[in-house]
Amino acid sequence: YLKAYRTFLKDQLGSDTSSGWGDAVILAPLALWRAYGDKRALEENYPAMQAWLAYIEQRARTQHPAGFEGWSPEDRVPAAVARLVELIEQNGRRLDTGFLSVPFLLDVLCDQGHADVAYRLMFQDRCPSWLYEVDHGATTLWESWGAIAEDGTASSYSYNHYAFGCVGDWLYRRIGGLAAVEAGWRRFRVEPALDCGLARAAVSEETPYGRATVSWEIVGTQGDDDPQCGYRTAFVQVDVPPNTRAEIRLPGMPEQTVKSGHHVFLTRTERRA
Numbered sequence: 001y002l003k004a005y006r007t008f009l010k011d012q013l014g015s016d017t018s019s020g021w022g023d024a025v026i027l028a029p030l031a032l033w034r035a036y037g038d039k040r041a042l043e044e045n046y047p048a049m050q051a052w053l054a055y056i057e058q059r060a061r062t063q064h065p066a067g068f069e070g071w072s073p074e075d076r077v078p079a080a081v082a083r084l085v086e087l088i089e090q091n092g093r094r095l096d097t098g099f100l101s102v103p104f105l106l107d108v109l110c111d112q113g114h115a116d117v118a119y120r121l122m123f124q125d126r127c128p129s130w131l132y133e134v135d136h137g138a139t140t141l142w143e144s145w146g147a148i149a150e151d152g153t154a155s156s157y158s159y160n161h162y163a164f165g166c167v168g169d170w171l172y173r174r175i176g177g178l179a180a181v182e183a184g185w186r187r188f189r190v191e192p193a194l195d196c197g198l199a200r201a202a203v204s205e206e207t208p209y210g211r212a213t214v215s216w217e218i219v220g221t222q223g224d225d226d227p228q229c230g231y232r233t234a235f236v237q238v239d240v241p242p243n244t245r246a247e248i249r250l251p252g253m254p255e256q257t258v259k260s261g262h263h264v265f266l267t268r269t270e271r272r273a
Helices: 003-013 024-036 040-062 076-090 102-111 115-123 130-135 163-176
Strands: 178-180 187-190 200-207 210-222 231-240 245-248 256-258 261-270
Touching: 024 040, 076 102, 076 115, 102 115, 102 163, 115 163, 163 178, 163 200, 178 200, 178 210, 231 245, 245 261
Parallel strands: 187 245
Antiparallel strands: 178 187, 200 210, 210 231, 231 261, 245 256
């Protein structure tokens, strides 16, 4: 490998491996399989994927941070999530994570009962945040959260850098509510975050079977006399490509699976205080 890379790993990290970047041996073949349902990338890379995962599992078992020795894949999760929420609050309800953490941050908060914290991060407009970049003229994502300072001073960072743009995947799946259930999108889930604070959202995915779309809009609110209760009415439209199925999960309605075609739903969701 390149001399600079070798020097960085061996001289500074004392290792031939690189967390995050090394994970690509698993993540890239998986992404190809999930998007297209083609197993060839998995078959060609499977031995390397197994070897890397075995190494990571061994490190996870034996290289715990100080104070976590002897804790159980159950004890560590609540403590880590509580600490994450605490750090976000201490930072003025802002994130301050790097390339390797951002893809997981908002999903972790949602999965662990802190969706409200994830939504606050999404709407934050002080640095570091995504909307700070938008407010400072960004049309693509920056390499650094503060690549342009508050006074408008520009740095030498890249201004077209994907890393923090991984939030787009979360926006599609969680806010828009469009997520694959089976590799190749033969079956997908529709579960939009109607309580996220937005009035409307729309997403689409070019699947191997055609375009899948979800669009939703809040069309009415009841219970305005009491800001702590009431509900909102949402209008949801879903396009399901030929030869696919969509699992529909909407508040106030039983879960159902629909076939290809255009589907319209009118449902209620509790209003956020």
